[in-house]
Amino acid sequence: MRYLITTALAYTNGPLHLGHVRSTYIPADILYKYLKLKGEDVIHVGGTDNHGVPILLKAEKEGKNPEEIVEKYHNEIKRDLDSLNIEFDAFGKTHSPIHIKTAQEFFLKLLENGYIYEKEIEQFYCESCKKFLPDRYVEGICPYCGGEARGDHCESCGRHLEPYELKEVRCVLCGNKPVIKRTKHYFFKLSALKEELENYIKNSKEMPEHVKNLALNWIKELRDWDVSRDISWGVPIPGSNQVMYVWLEAPIGYISFTKMLGDIWKKYWLEDCKIYHFIGKDITVHHAVFWPGMLIAHGSYNLPTAVVSGGYLTLEGKKMSTSKNWVIWVNDFVKYIEGDYLRYYLVMAAPLFKDCDFSFDDFKAKINNELINIIGNFTHRVLTFTHRKFKEIPIVNEEELKEEDKGFLKLINKTVEDVDNLIRTFKFRDALVKILHLASEGNTYFQKMEPWNIKDDERLKQILYCCCKAVKTISYLLYSYMPNKSKQLLELMNEELDLNLRGNKLKKPKIIFKKVDEEVEKLKNLLYSNKDNNGEKMDLISIDDFAKIDLRVGKIIEAEDIPKSKKLLKVIVDLGNEKRQIVAGIKNYYKPEELIGKKVIIVANLKPAKLCGVKSEGMILAAEDDEGNVSLLTLDRDLKEGSKVR
Known part of the structure; x- marks a missing residue:
């Protein structure tokens, strides 16, 4: 039997942490190494996912080319995988000629087979930036709960949204209000594949049951899929000024990266072969429904034999967070402890x-x-x-x-x-x-x-x-x-990697498995040393950096609710020689009437911004503990409004 093992394409916006390797790379490598050991015809194909709006946004904010972001993290991701002895026969990038060519050919085949059509849609357009705004370029207020929302998702209630449903809409790049314009997008006719997908899932004998159940639930209400985007970064759609939606072109990387091996790629995608996709469970539907739908519509390639989706990994009982630096990076782990020990533990910790x-x-x-x-x-x-x-x-x-x-x-x-x-x-x-x-x-x-x-x-x-x-x-x-x-x-x-015992001479024994004590404490200290009491990343600054911050004593003289927000209050603060309007996220902790007369600490030289459409000209300082209790920073003795905090 022939086998093709793939691992989810790592997104090039950062290096790998332990959660990535637990769900995907370690189990895939175990199967790959084992099948090779048994003499099976098996290859492992992987790589990085380089397109999409987040990378473009990151590049724009950092003043870099997207290629620079991609190259940096592609190399770091491969370094992390190498450090854990995870092997690949091919490891590619979606921003490469072989992938772009393969993805475009795939798209044209879907078009030829009648599964791609054009449809006019309404989309936000920023007249200041002179561009259409994909989901992540748009922020606003959720019409259902009043919480902060970005693009097609509300951060507060978790509801899926159409961008045009948002209130107080603004462009994330310039802050201006976009207008709605009509534009044509390409759609993939996923809804036409309901019967074929049901048959495929039900007859996939090696597909894990939890994957089958999730896929069959999704297949009940299939919708056609918007597969084009009005941005510059991505795989260009032939004959169009748009690029392919990243979830259309990225999985095609499993094929294009196999092509890096030469003509033998056909043995794995066109001839008899078992294909196993190892992924994290958050992208199960993409691999068990959307991707097989694409392959069925194309008509030439093998379908996945099994989609193997691994569970989430938490850290010390809490959800990992890269923004709060509550995370262990692979590169940090292997500086202190052998990668083999991590491989053992992440397998043994849970199924x-x-x-x-x-x-x-x-x-x-x-x-x-x-x-x-x-x-x-x-x-x-x-x-x-x-x-x-x-x-x-x-x-x-x-x-x-x-x-x-x-x-x-x-x-x-x-x-x-x-x-x-x-x-x-x-x-x-x-x-x-x-x-x-x-x-x-x-x-x-x-x-x-x-x-x-x-x-x-x-x-x-x-x-x-x-x-x-x-x-x-x-x-x-x-x-x-x-x-x-x-x-x-x-x-x-003095033995070979097989099951035969040859009776060779033994070398002088030495301890192979050494206990880990100090190493664990060092790694633990590294995690906690980068935190304050709330788990936030603590970057050290110089006295010159601190001197740039203008902290003043301010007296709250007015406070009122912002109806469209669950978190925000609008307050007027007297700084002695001027009055400032400040938007503060303290609605859940203080009533407006409680704030009147309080003397608080204000960041007075913060650049003005709009929150929920309300201008904010500073920041009120507050503290928050691990339980989420919030307290404004106030004075222990009375000082004049406008007094400088030194």
Whole structure:
């Protein structure tokens, strides 16, 4: 059988954190390494997703070309993957000639087959910026809850919105109010594929059940899909001044990146082949519904055999947040702790399809008390004892072994069979538990046989043969999970990466699995040292930076509600020689009448901005604790309005 394994294309707006590798890259690499070990025809294809509005916005705000942003993070992402020994046969970029050509050919085939049509729509247009505004370029007020909303999503109530539904609309680039203009967009006729998609999902025998259920629910109410955007950054649509919506062209990268290998790409996409897509669960629908729909409409390519979506990873019981720096980056982790230990823990912490939490205490316990005390202890004591007695791995006739020896060998063989079945069905944690159990049973066997008390060399060789066979098997099966540790064990045994025991001379044993104590504390300190008490990133500034901030004492003389906002109040503050209007996000903590007469601290030289369409000429300082309690910063003795805070 032929296999193609793909991993979700990492978005080039930052490096990788632990959540990325847990759900996607580590499980995919385990299956890839294992199938290669078994001699299967398998390739692993991945890369980075380089287009879309967020990258364009980031480039515009930083005054850079999008290509600079893409190149920087593409290289950092590949560095992170390499540091965890995650292998690819092809690792590409969607901003590349081979991908752009493939995506355009794909689009034209959909058009030829009657699945692409043009439709006139209404869209915001900024007359100041002279451009149409895709979703992320538009901010406003949610018409349902009054909360802050961006484009097609309300940040407060989570409701999906059409951009034209927003109130108090503004362009995120210039702040001006856009107008509505009519424009033509291309649409993909997804609704016409309901029956084909239902049949595909129901008949996909290897598709995980939770993916099937989610996909079938979505298929009930399929809508056609707007697949063009009025921006400059992306894959140009042939014969148009628009680009393809990133979710149309990005998955085509699985095909275009395979083409980087030459003509053999056809074996995986046009001939008999199993295709496994490894992704995070937030993009399950895209891969189980939209992408297969595109492939069905195209008519030439293989459909995914399974979409393997991994659960979310939290950190110390809290949702990871890159904006608050509540995150562990892969690059930081491997500076302190070996990548193999991370691979082990993220598999063992929970089944792939379940959410799980990265806990420093649990990580330390699983490495020190589980991996090292069981696998590390068994492999080290066997190799140390065998080296001391014979200097080489003894080879014996298995037919002459005693029943207890044969029983242990039977367990070894059964473990190999079980692990094979479990890995091939994406039960990576269960398979690793089997390997751990074999080491535990090996310890029991070794202890029961008491080889230190045996005087008969032939009998001792039989026992150590069984133990060394278990060590060799564990090293072999562990390779897909912990490739570096596996190779180190095999090197001590002078053995190849297979299941055959050759009886080679042993090298002097050394400890392969070392406990992690100080390293964990250092990593933990790194996480917390970048935080204040609320988990916000704490960047150090100089006294010169602080001197730029003009802090003044102000007295609130008026306060009123902003009806369209759930969070904002409008206040008038007396600064002595002038009065300022300030919009403050304190509605949930103070009533307007409570504020009158309070003396507060104001950032007086903040650039004016509009919030919910109301001009704000400064900022009132407040503190917030971990429970979300908010308190304005006030004075402990009376000072004149306008007094400078030094």
